Amino acid sequence: MSAGVRKLGWSLLAWALVLLVATPLLWMLSTSFKPENEVFAVPVTLLPEEWTVEYYVLLLTETSFPRYFANSAIVATLTTLVVIALGTLGAYSLVRFRYRGREAIASAVLLSYLLPSVVLIVPLYLMMVKLGLANSLASLVIAYTSFALPYALWLLRSFMAAVPEDLESAAMIDGATRMGAFLDVTLPQALPGIISTALFTFILAWNEYLLALVLVNADEVRPLTTGVMTMLVSGFNIEWSLLMAASVMMSVPLIVILAFLQSYLVRGFGAGAMKG
Amino acid sequence: MSAAAAIPRAGISDRLLGPLLIAPVVVVLGAVIAYPLFAALALSLFAVDTLTLDAQWVGLGNFGELLGSDGRFWTALVVTLVWTAATLALQLVLGIAMALLLNRDIWMRSLARSLVLFPYFISTVVAVLVWRWLFNDFFGLINLALIGGGVIDAPVDWLGSMPNAFVSLVVVGAWKFFPFVVIAVLARLQSIPESLYEAARLDGAGVWARFRDVTLPQIGEVLGIVVLLRAIWDFKEFDLIFLLTGGGPIDATRTLPLIVYQEAFGLNRMGMAAAYAVSMMIVMLGFFAAYRAAVRGRA
Amino acid sequence: MSAIDLVGVRKQFGETQVVRGVDLAVPSGAFLSLLGPSGCGKTTLLRMLAGLETPSEGEIRIDGAVVNAVPPGARDIAMVFQSYALYPQMTVAQNIAYPLRKRGVPKGERAGRVAAVAEMLQLGPLLERKPRQLSGGQQQRVALGRALVREPRIFLLDEPLSNLDATLRSHMRAELIELHRRIGRTMVYVTHDQLEAMTMSTHIAVIDGGVVQQFGTPQQVYRRPVNRMVAGFIGTPAMAFVEGRVGEGGALTLAGTRVATVDAAPGATPVIGIRAEDVRLAEIGVPARVGLVEPIGHETLVRLHCDAGIVTARLPGDTAVQPGEQVHFTADAGRLHLFDPIGGERLTDPYQGNERDHG
Numbered sequence: 001m002s003a004g005v006r007k008l009g010w011s012l013l014a015w016a017l018v019l020l021v022a023t024p025l026l027w028m029l030s031t032s033f034k035p036e037n038e039v040f041a042v043p044v045t046l047l048p049e050e051w052t053v054e055y056y057v058l059l060l061t062e063t064s065f066p067r068y069f070a071n072s073a074i075v076a077t078l079t080t081l082v083v084i085a086l087g088t089l090g091a092y093s094l095v096r097f098r099y100r101g102r103e104a105i106a107s108a109v110l111l112s113y114l115l116p117s118v119v120l121i122v123p124l125y126l127m128m129v130k131l132g133l134a135n136s137l138a139s140l141v142i143a144y145t146s147f148a149l150p151y152a153l154w155l156l157r158s159f160m161a162a163v164p165e166d167l168e169s170a171a172m173i174d175g176a177t178r179m180g181a182f183l184d185v186t187l188p189q190a191l192p193g194i195i196s197t198a199l200f201t202f203i204l205a206w207n208e209y210l211l212a213l214v215l216v217n218a219d220e221v222r223p224l225t226t227g228v229m230t231m232l233v234s235g236f237n238i239e240w241s242l243l244m245a246a247s248v249m250m251s252v253p254l255i256v257i258l259a260f261l262q263s264y265l266v267r268g269f270g271a272g273a274m275k276g
Numbered sequence: 277m278s279a280a281a282a283i284p285r286a287g288i289s290d291r292l293l294g295p296l297l298i299a300p301v302v303v304v305l306g307a308v309i310a311y312p313l314f315a316a317l318a319l320s321l322f323a324v325d326t327l328t329l330d331a332q333w334v335g336l337g338n339f340g341e342l343l344g345s346d347g348r349f350w351t352a353l354v355v356t357l358v359w360t361a362a363t364l365a366l367q368l369v370l371g372i373a374m375a376l377l378l379n380r381d382i383w384m385r386s387l388a389r390s391l392v393l394f395p396y397f398i399s400t401v402v403a404v405l406v407w408r409w410l411f412n413d414f415f416g417l418i419n420l421a422l423i424g425g426g427v428i429d430a431p432v433d434w435l436g437s438m439p440n441a442f443v444s445l446v447v448v449g450a451w452k453f454f455p456f457v458v459i460a461v462l463a464r465l466q467s468i469p470e471s472l473y474e475a476a477r478l479d480g481a482g483v484w485a486r487f488r489d490v491t492l493p494q495i496g497e498v499l500g501i502v503v504l505l506r507a508i509w510d511f512k513e514f515d516l517i518f519l520l521t522g523g524g525p526i527d528a529t530r531t532l533p534l535i536v537y538q539e540a541f542g543l544n545r546m547g548m549a550a551a552y553a554v555s556m557m558i559v560m561l562g563f564f565a566a567y568r569a570a571v572r573g574r575a
Numbered sequence: 576m577s578a579i580d581l582v583g584v585r586k587q588f589g590e591t592q593v594v595r596g597v598d599l600a601v602p603s604g605a606f607l608s609l610l611g612p613s614g615c616g617k618t619t620l621l622r623m624l625a626g627l628e629t630p631s632e633g634e635i636r637i638d639g640a641v642v643n644a645v646p647p648g649a650r651d652i653a654m655v656f657q658s659y660a661l662y663p664q665m666t667v668a669q670n671i672a673y674p675l676r677k678r679g680v681p682k683g684e685r686a687g688r689v690a691a692v693a694e695m696l697q698l699g700p701l702l703e704r705k706p707r708q709l710s711g712g713q714q715q716r717v718a719l720g721r722a723l724v725r726e727p728r729i730f731l732l733d734e735p736l737s738n739l740d741a742t743l744r745s746h747m748r749a750e751l752i753e754l755h756r757r758i759g760r761t762m763v764y765v766t767h768d769q770l771e772a773m774t775m776s777t778h779i780a781v782i783d784g785g786v787v788q789q790f791g792t793p794q795q796v797y798r799r800p801v802n803r804m805v806a807g808f809i810g811t812p813a814m815a816f817v818e819g820r821v822g823e824g825g826a827l828t829l830a831g832t833r834v835a836t837v838d839a840a841p842g843a844t845p846v847i848g849i850r851a852e853d854v855r856l857a858e859i860g861v862p863a864r865v866g867l868v869e870p871i872g873h874e875t876l877v878r879l880h881c882d883a884g885i886v887t888a889r890l891p892g893d894t895a896v897q898p899g900e901q902v903h904f905t906a907d908a909g910r911l912h913l914f915d916p917i918g919g920e921r922l923t924d925p926y927q928g929n930e931r932d933h934g
Binding site: 007010014015022023024028039040044086089093094096098105109115119124142146150179203209224229240254258266 | 290291293294295296297298300301302304305307308309310311312313315316319329373374377378380381382383388390391392393394395397398399400401402403405406407409410412415417420424451459463508511512514515518519533536537540541546549550553554556557560563564
C-alpha cells in the first residue's frame with residue numbers, strides 16, 4: 001500500500017469522525033439561518049434553501065439578548081482583570097519566595113480548584129443577600145473568582161515556574177529591585193502564559209451557569225447563560241431558529257478565540273492539567 | 277565611583293514581599309471559598325428555610341435523614357457514579373482514538389484540530405440547546421435521520437423516558453468533554469521521540485506492537501491524570517444534566533449536585549442542601565486523595 | 576587589604592546545612608576559583624556574595640564593609656551565570672545597557688559604553704540581535720559584556736564555560752585569563768573542573784561538604800593537598816591511594832617493599848597517595864602487574880596492580896609494556912603524600928631527613 005493511499009484512508013476516517021463531532025455545531029449554524037417554515041420542513045434540508053438573517057435581527061432588536069450580552073461581557077472582563085491581577089502576583093509569590101505556609105496555600109489552591117461550585121452556592125447566596133449584593137453584576141464577579149482564581153493560580157504558577165530564576169537574579173545584580181526585576185524580566189517572559197490564563201478565565205466566566213442561576217434573577221443583570229435559557233422557557237412555542245441564532249451569537253467570542261488564539265488555549269491545557 | 281551610594285536599598289525585604297503578594301489571594305479565597313465552605317458545614321447541622329431564613333439546630337439530623345431509607349442520597353450516588361463512569365469511558369475511547377488520528381499526517385490537520393476543540397469551549401447552555409434541538413421529537417435531526425434510514429418507525433423520546441434519557445446524557449457529556457482527552461493525549465503523543473518508533477521498527481515491531489510497547493506506555497501517565505481530573509469534574513457536573521434532563525424523568529438522572537440545588541431552591545431546605553453538599557464532598561475527597569497519590573507517584 | 580572577607584559564613588535551607596562555616600579572605604585583584612564537586616555549596620557561597628541569598632550566620636565584607644543587608648544591585652558586583660541569563664526579549668545592545676539603565680546612566684553615555692564593550696568583545700555586528708539568535712559562545716560573550724560594562728569592583732562567574740564545547744571552552748579560558756590581566760579586578764569563579772581552576776586562577780578554594788577544605792595558590796593545592804579529598808580532586812589522572820604500613824624504625828612499606836622512612840610509630844597504616852607523574856618503572860621496587868595501558872601519544876598511562884591497590888603511572892610515550900606483564904615500580908620518597916587512614920587529613924611532613932617544600 002503506497003503512502004499516498006494510506007494518507008487518503010486515514011484522512012477520510014479522521015474527517016468522518018471530525019464532521020460527526022462538528023455536526024451539532026454545523027446544524028446550529030444552519031438552523032439559525034432558516035426561515036420558520038423550513039425549520040419544521042420534512043424532509044430536512046441540510047443547508048437553508050432560503051437564507052435569512054431575520055432571527056439575528058429579531059434577537060438584537062426585540063429581545064433582551066443585547067443586554068444579556070453586555071452583562072456577560074462586563075462580568076467576564078471584570079472577573080478576568082481581577083483574577084489575573086491577583087493571580088499573577090500570587091503565583092509569583094508561590095514560585096519565587098520561601099515562607100511559612102506557602103506549601104499549605106498551594107495545596108489549598110489545588111483543593112479549591114477541584115471543589116464543586118454546588119457546595120458553595122447556598123452560603124454564597126446567603127452572603128450576597130447579607131451584603132445587599134444579590135441581583136447585581138458585582139455578586140457575579142465576586143462569586144466567579146471562587147472558581148476562576150484557583151484555576152488561574154494553578155496555571156500561572158506553572159507558567160511562572162518555567163521562567164528561569166537566573167534571569168531575575170541577573171536583573172537584581174544589574175541594579176533592579178525585586179519588583180523591578182519582576183516587571184522587567186519575569187513578566188515579559190510569562191506574558192504568553194498570562195494571556196493564556198486570561199483567555200481561560202474569560203471563557204469560564206462567559207460560560208458560567210450555576211452561580212448566575214442562583215445569584216441573579218432580574219433581566220437587567222442576567223448574563224447570557226441564564227438569559228438565553230429564560231428565552232427558551234418564556235416563549236409560548238419554542239422558536240428554534242431564534243435560539244440557534246442566540247447560540248451562535250453567544251459563541252462568537254469563543255469562535256474568535258479558537259480561530260486566532262488557539263495556541264494559547266492549548267498551552268494552558270498543558271500547564272494546568274498535566275503539570276499538577 | 278561608589279555604586280553602593282547611587283542605589284537606594286530595596287524598600288521591602290523578600291521576607292515580607294512574598295507573603296504580601298499572596299495576601300490578596302488568601303483574603304479573596306478566604307471570603308469566597310473558605311468562609312462559604314465552613315458556612316456550608318455549619319448549615320448542614322441546621323434546618324433552614326430558604327425564604328424566611330429561620331434556622332433550627334438539628335445536629336446530625338439532616339445526615340440521618342439523607343442517609344436513611346427516606347433519603348435519596350444512595351440512589352443519587354449510584355446515578356452519579358454510573359453517569360461518571362459511563363461518560364468518562366466514552367470520553368476516553370473517543371478522545372484517544374481522535375488523538376491518534378489527529379497525530380497522523382492527514383489533510384488539513386490544524387482545521388480538524390480546531391473543530392474538535394469546539395465542544396469543550398462552547399457554553400454548556402449552547403451545547404444543551406443544540407442537542408435538545410437535535411433530540412426534538414418530530415423535527416430533530418436524529419429522529420428524522422433514523423426514520424429516514426429505516427432504523428426506527430416512530431420518533432423516539434430521547435430525553436423524557438428511560439433508559440434513553442440516561443444514554444442521551446452520557447453521549448452529550450462525552451461529546452462535550454472528550455476534547456480535553458484529545459488535547460492532553462495529543463500533546464503527549466507529539467513529545468514521543470521519533471527515534472523510539474525507529475528503534476522499535478528495527479527490533480521488528482509491527483504497527484500494533486509499536487502502539488502497545490511505545491505509544492501506550494508513553495501516554496499512560498497522562499491518561500492517569502486525565503482520568504482522575506475528568507472523574508472529579510464529571511462527578512460534580514451540574515449544568516449539563518440540569519439543563520438537558522433536569523434530573524428527569526422523575527429522578528432517573530438526578531445526580532448529587534442536582535439534589536443540592538433542588539433542596540436549596542426547589543424545596544427551600546437550605547440545611548438539607550448543605551448536608552447533601554457535605555456528603556458529596558466527602559465522596560470527592562476520595563477522588564482527591566487518589567489524584568494526589570497519582571501526582572506524587574509520578575514525581 | 577582584601578577585597579572580600581567571609582567570616583564564619585553559614586547557610587541552611589530548612590534543615591539542610593549547605594554552607595557550614597566558611598572563612599575566606601580574597602586578596603584584591605585575585606582570580607579565585609571556588610572548586611568542588613556538585614552540591615558542595617560553592618554556588619550557594621557565590622550567590623551569598625552576590626546578595627541573592629542571605630547568610631544564616633556570619634559576615635560578608637566587600638572592601639571592609641559588611642554587605643549582608645545590601646541588596647545585590649547595590650554591591651557593585653557583576654555576575655555571569657552558567658545559563659548566561661540573557662534577557663530574551665531584549666536585543667544584545669539592550670542587554671548590555673540594562674545595568675547602566677538601572678543605574679540612571681544618561682542615554683548618550685550608555686551608548687558609548689555599550690559600544691566600547693562591544694568593540695572589546697567583538698560583539699559589534701550582533702548588537703541588534705536577540706539572544707536566541709546567537710550561538711552559545713556569542714551568548715557567553717554578551718553575558719561577559721553585560722558584566723564588564725559597569726566596571727564593577729568584583730566579578731562573579733558561575734561555571735560560565737560549562738555549556739560550551741571543548742574547543743570554545745579552551746578559547747574562552749584564554750580570553751578570560753587575558754581579560755583578568757587587563758582589567759585587574761577581583762574575580763570569583765565557581766567551577767567543578769579542576770583543570771579550569773588550575774589554569775586560570777591565582778587562588779583556589781577547594782570546597783566540599785559546605786566547608787573550605789584548602790585555600791591556596793594552584794601550586795600549593797596541587798603539591799601539598801591538606802587531605803585526601805583535595806588530593807583526589809585535583810589532578811588528572813586522579814592521585815592513587817594505596818595502603819602503607821610502618822615497620823620498625825619508621826620503615827614505610829608498600830605491598831611489602833620499603834619506599835620511605837617516616838617519623839611514625841610501628842604498626843601505623845597510613846594511606847599513601849601517589850601522583851601518576853611520580854611513578855617510574857625500575858629494576859627493583861614494588862612488584863606489580865600491568866593492567867590497562869592507555870597510550871595518549873606523547874605519554875602513556877599505565878595501571879599497575881600491586882598487592883596494596885592500583886597505582887596509575889604516567890610514562891613516556893614510547894614505553895613498551897603489555898597488559899599482564901610483571902614489572903616493578905618506584906616513586907620518589909619525597910613526593911609521596913601520606914594521609915590518616917581514618918580522617919583522611921594530611922600527615923604533615925612525616926619524612927625523615929628529606930623534607931622538601933614543593934610550594
